[in-house]
Amino acid sequence: MYKLIHKDGQAKRGELHTVHGVIQTPVFMNVATVAAIKGAVSTEDLLGLNTQVALSNTYHLHVRPGDEVIRKLGGLHKFMVWDRPILTDSGGFQVFSLAKLRKIREEGVEFQSHIDGHKIFMGPEESMRIQSNLGSTIAMAFDECPSSTAERAYVQDSVDRTTRWLERCRTEMKRLNGLEDTLNPKQMLFGITQGAIYEDIRMEHAKRIAEMDLDGYAIGGLAVGETHDEMYRIIEATVPYLPQDKPTYLMGVGTPANILEAVERGVDFFDCVYPSRNGRHGHVYTNKGKMNMFNAKYELDSDPIEEGCGCPTCRRYSRAYIRHLLKAKEMLGMRLCVLHNLYFYNTMMEEVRKAIEEDRFQEYKKMRLEGFEQSSR
Amino acid sequence: MYKLIHKDGQAKRGELHTVHGVIQTPVFMNVATVAAIKGAVSTEDLLGLNTQVALSNTYHLHVRPGDEVIRKLGGLHKFMVWDRPILTDSGGFQVFSLAKLRKIREEGVEFQSHIDGHKIFMGPEESMRIQSNLGSTIAMAFDECPSSTAERAYVQDSVDRTTRWLERCRTEMKRLNGLEDTLNPKQMLFGITQGAIYEDIRMEHAKRIAEMDLDGYAIGGLAVGETHDEMYRIIEATVPYLPQDKPTYLMGVGTPANILEAVERGVDFFDCVYPSRNGRHGHVYTNKGKMNMFNAKYELDSDPIEEGCGCPTCRRYSRAYIRHLLKAKEMLGMRLCVLHNLYFYNTMMEEVRKAIEEDRFQEYKKMRLEGFEQSSR
Numbered sequence: 001m002y003k004l005i006h007k008d009g010q011a012k013r014g015e016l017h018t019v020h021g022v023i024q025t026p027v028f029m030n031v032a033t034v035a036a037i038k039g040a041v042s043t044e045d046l047l048g049l050n051t052q053v054a055l056s057n058t059y060h061l062h063v064r065p066g067d068e069v070i071r072k073l074g075g076l077h078k079f080m081v082w083d084r085p086i087l088t089d090s091g092g093f094q095v096f097s098l099a100k101l102r103k104i105r106e107e108g109v110e111f112q113s114h115i116d117g118h119k120i121f122m123g124p125e126e127s128m129r130i131q132s133n134l135g136s137t138i139a140m141a142f143d144e145c146p147s148s149t150a151e152r153a154y155v156q157d158s159v160d161r162t163t164r165w166l167e168r169c170r171t172e173m174k175r176l177n178g179l180e181d182t183l184n185p186k187q188m189l190f191g192i193t194q195g196a197i198y199e200d201i202r203m204e205h206a207k208r209i210a211e212m213d214l215d216g217y218a219i220g221g222l223a224v225g226e227t228h229d230e231m232y233r234i235i236e237a238t239v240p241y242l243p244q245d246k247p248t249y250l251m252g253v254g255t256p257a258n259i260l261e262a263v264e265r266g267v268d269f270f271d272c273v274y275p276s277r278n279g280r281h282g283h284v285y286t287n288k289g290k291m292n293m294f295n296a297k298y299e300l301d302s303d304p305i306e307e308g309c310g311c312p313t314c315r316r317y318s319r320a321y322i323r324h325l326l327k328a329k330e331m332l333g334m335r336l337c338v339l340h341n342l343y344f345y346n347t348m349m350e351e352v353r354k355a356i357e358e359d360r361f362q363e364y365k366k367m368r369l370e371g372f373e374q375s376s377r
Numbered sequence: 378m379y380k381l382i383h384k385d386g387q388a389k390r391g392e393l394h395t396v397h398g399v400i401q402t403p404v405f406m407n408v409a410t411v412a413a414i415k416g417a418v419s420t421e422d423l424l425g426l427n428t429q430v431a432l433s434n435t436y437h438l439h440v441r442p443g444d445e446v447i448r449k450l451g452g453l454h455k456f457m458v459w460d461r462p463i464l465t466d467s468g469g470f471q472v473f474s475l476a477k478l479r480k481i482r483e484e485g486v487e488f489q490s491h492i493d494g495h496k497i498f499m500g501p502e503e504s505m506r507i508q509s510n511l512g513s514t515i516a517m518a519f520d521e522c523p524s525s526t527a528e529r530a531y532v533q534d535s536v537d538r539t540t541r542w543l544e545r546c547r548t549e550m551k552r553l554n555g556l557e558d559t560l561n562p563k564q565m566l567f568g569i570t571q572g573a574i575y576e577d578i579r580m581e582h583a584k585r586i587a588e589m590d591l592d593g594y595a596i597g598g599l600a601v602g603e604t605h606d607e608m609y610r611i612i613e614a615t616v617p618y619l620p621q622d623k624p625t626y627l628m629g630v631g632t633p634a635n636i637l638e639a640v641e642r643g644v645d646f647f648d649c650v651y652p653s654r655n656g657r658h659g660h661v662y663t664n665k666g667k668m669n670m671f672n673a674k675y676e677l678d679s680d681p682i683e684e685g686c687g688c689p690t691c692r693r694y695s696r697a698y699i700r701h702l703l704k705a706k707e708m709l710g711m712r713l714c715v716l717h718n719l720y721f722y723n724t725m726m727e728e729v730r731k732a733i734e735e736d737r738f739q740e741y742k743k744m745r746l747e748g749f750e751q752s753s754r
Contacts, residue, residue, distance in 0.1 A: 035701065040417035040708035044693060065676065065701040072677055073697050081693050299442065300449055316421060316458050320450050324412065324442040331417035331708050 001188070001215060002247050006357055010239070010266040013356040016216070016247050019186040020077070020085040020137045025247060025268035026352050028259065028345045029053040029087055031276060034060045035070075035080040038276045039338030040331055043082040048312055049339065050346040053085045053137075055271045058130050059094035063113045063120070067133035075135030075183040087271075088136035090127045090169075090192075092143045093220070093251075104144065106161065124168035132176040135183030140218065141169040143192040148226040155196045159205050166191050166209060188215035190249060196221060197230050199237040206241035216269070217242045218249040223258075223272075232261055239266040256285060256348055257372060260365045263352055275345045279338030282326045285345070287368075289375025293337060298323040311343035378565070378592060379624050383734055387616070387643040390733040393593070393624050396563040397454070397462040397514045402624060402645035403729050405636065405722045406430040406464055408653060411437045412447075412457040415653045416715030417708055420459040425689055426716065427723040430462045430514075432648045435507050436471035440490045440497070444510035452512030452560040464648075465513035467504045467546075467569075469520045470597070470628075481521065483538065501545035509553040512560030517595065518546040520569040525603040532573045536582050543568050543586060565592035567626060573598060574607050576614040583618035593646070594619045595626040600635070600649075609638055616643040633662060633725055634749060637742045640729055652722050656715035659703045662722070664745075666752025670714060675700040688720035 006013040016023040030037060030046060032054045037046065046054065056076060061067055070079050076086055095102060095109050102111035108123020122130075127142035143162040146155050173189045176182055191214045195201035209217065219238055222231045235250065242248050249269035250262050259270050275285065282293040286306040293305070304314035305322070313322070313336040325333030348368070355364035383390040393400040407414060407423060409431045414423065423431065433453060438444055447456050453463055472479060472486050479488035485500020499507075504519035520539040523532050550566045553559055568586045572578035586594065596615055599608045612627065619625050626646035627639050636647050652662065659670040663683040670682070681691035682699070690699070690713040702710030725745070732741035 034705045034707060035698070036705075036707045036709045038707065040712040042694075042709055042713070044689070060705075064705055065697075069676060069697070069701075073679055073695070078679075079695075079698055079701075081698070299446060302450055302455075312421070317419075318450070318456075320442075320446070321412070321456055321458070324446075324456075328411045328413075328441055330411060330413045330415065331711070332413045332419055334708070335417040335712075336419070 002245060004245060008356045008359045008361040009264065011263050011356045011361045012244075012266055012268055013353055014247065014268055018085050018137045018188065019184060020083060023052050023085055024353055026259075026263050026349055026356075027052050027269055028349045029055040029269065029271040030342055030346070031055050031271055031273050032080065033057045034064065035076060037338065037342070039280050040335045041276070041338055041342070043080050045312075045339065046082070046342075049343045050350060051084075051342065052346075053087055054080070054082055055087045055089065056080075056134070056136070057091070057094060058088050058127060058134065059091035059098070061134060062091065062122075062130050063115050067130040071133035071135070071183065075133075077135065085137040087138040088131045088134050088140065089251075090140040090142040091122055091130065092127070093145050095122060096145050106164075108142070124165040125172045128169055128172040128176055132173070132182060132184075132187060136187065137184070138188045138190055138216065139173060141166045141189060141191045143194055143220055145194065145221045145224065146196055148196050148221070148224050148230075150196055152198055152201075155194075155198055156201055159194050159201055162192070162194050163205065163208055166212065170212060170214070190214060190216040190218050192218045192220040192251070193238055193242070194221045197226050197234060199234065202234055202238045203241050206238045210241060210243050214246070216247040216249060218251050218269075219267075220251045222250065223252045223254050228258065228261075231258070232265065235262055235265045235267065256345070257369055259348070260352070260368055263356075264361065264365060275341035276338050279341040280334045282333065282337055284337050284340050286375075287371045289372045291375065293319065293322050293326055293333075295323070305340050309340070309343070310347075311340045313337070313340040379622060381622060385733045385736045385738040386641065388640050388733045388738045389621075389643055389645055390730055391624065391645055395462050395514045395565065396561060397460060400429050400462055401730055403636075403640045403726055403733075404429050404646055405726045406432040406646065406648040407719055407723070408432050408648055408650050409457065410434045411441065412453060414715065414719070416657050417712045418653070418715055418719070420457050422689075422716065423459070423719075426720045427727060428461075428719065429723075430464055431457070431459055432464045432466070433457075433511070433513070434468070434471060435465050435504060435511065436468035436475065438511060439468065439499075439507050440492050444507040448510035448512070448560065452510075454512065462514040464515040465508045465511050465517065466628075467517040467519040468499055468507065469504070470522050472499060473522050483541075485519070501542040502549045505546055505549040505553055509550070509559060509561075509564060513564065514561070515565045515567055515593065516550060518543045518566060518568045520571055520597055522571065522598045522601065523573055525573050525598070525601050525607075527573055529575055529578075532571075532575055533578055536571050536578055539569070539571050540582065540585055543589065547589060547591070567591060567593035567595050569595045569597040569628070570615055570619070571598045574603050574611055576611065579611055579615045580618050583615045587618060587620050591623070593624040593626060595628050595646075596644075597628045599627065600629045600631050605635065605638075608635070609642065612639055612642045612644065633722070634746055636725070637729070637745055640733075641738065641742060652718035653715050656718040657711045659710065659714055661714050661717050663752075664748045666749045668752065670696065670699050670703055670710075672700070682717050686717070686720070687724075688717045690714070690717040
């Protein structure tokens, strides 16, 4: 289902064929945590932002409104009115980062909802059932994401358990996809490599799960506190052990520069809350680096955020207006910044794909990184 | 500039020709307090909601970002990117309702900004200069809006001062419109009748200012705590003394039922924060009355807010999705409700205009009022 179209160095230009359409890679997935992009951005807006894939969070949707509710309403695509691909994470990361009082056992994890404190149990089977109820295009395996500073012995045990969990995920997903009333019988499963910053554990884990013939492979447990150099080192150590004929997904990454570095190292899929979170705080991305739209110097600035940008915000509104809205705490200010940022990320990925096709990714990356640094000069 | 096209009873169907286009009346003006509709609604969105006129607040824009800033940026139309008519209020109402520690003198009012407490003086000339800097299509006269429970003697004194202020507004507006570098030399001025709930003071005031040949006349100081019946009584007492060949504007009103009652009594212009404020709280208008979208009964409801509604929300999203967004405190939930409500108000006004043209306003009003009451059954 993944077709490698072209390689430029290690950078891959590919296509993932799904039941909800073809994903051109490398791709940035736009984060719609609770089935909505934060910043009052609707799925209708996403159509104007060159968005290919929306990403939603299993844990959040399980606790509210409930995956059974979404299933009864026809699944996540119908619920949020989005007919293109949706990837759902497994809930693992949120269980380990958001939920309180968790207890990890071989079966899975017991934890308290961050909404109302009620007890929830989630293991590989539960995660697959929730994602099957959501009917996403791509489901992620249920894994443990150990801290980047965890002890080696803990990480090794955790990774071994994550492998056993992955086998259970695969079995359960196969069963669910075969049920007569399943929402998406072609739901794909991506496995996740873990191993904190221990290269040998990462390599070993990648090798083991590569043999399982999954629809794609993710690198998890990065961008959780380690340095950028450590992150790049782990990507370099891991990617060679993942199948070339499957998409590679670097979870939760990152800045535009992080993405360019990871594309260079062979990564196809990305997701990150930065464009929407930064947008809500008035921080916008441009070809010359980030801008803080609260800055007083934009008070009388009638230019768009970025000259020549084709996003719905820059085509119409000035820096001065956006700054005013943000200062006045008008929701519209946040919305306009988020629209711009998502367009920026999605457009950069378009350019990345073109650059790889034309064997000039190195040149493109250099040009972009030099541009981003201009704002700090 | 106002053309009375047709009358059905006292209900007027008219047109106000302005430098920013023709306004079809009766009309509901969409409130953009600080040059933005609350609920992350942009002026681009307004184009899809059949909006004819945006209304912005002089007081708010004077304190932030400052009317001089907006003037330097080319005026309010350019600032918020809206080339259709804009009405600005005079700041009077906000000075009396929002600002702290105000002192009223013959010259004007001294008060403290609600943002940072700094002292501001505003009188008729200041209000006109601010509105001239904003370059709105229609400026409102600077008036005092006494409480609906104020003593008769106070109200009489206040109304007399408001008349003297109106003369000063007219003189200053004329001067400003004649300046070479004025933004909108065709800026219109509407006078405001006051008089709390004293019919004789209202009638006398209406007669006096009707002689001043202004571009339009507003009924101010209503919907500030009096009953609906008192409000309708005052409208009935005032409208006959205002010129038929000028538009009549009932400020800050109101519910859909209030608007229908006032149209019947000869009112042309309306504005109210209800559709946007209620929308942000998940309260939406339908032909069968209001709905609270937080209600648990919508959890699995895949219908739109209102079947057959052509608004951007109902064309795409379900009650269940909107309820979920509101419960999850996603800004998108508020936005979708505000879009629906503004469309509802603007569409009702379209129907009102058609009903008057076809001499069936009474019938239309009866049908609407009966519909609105269904939700409480």
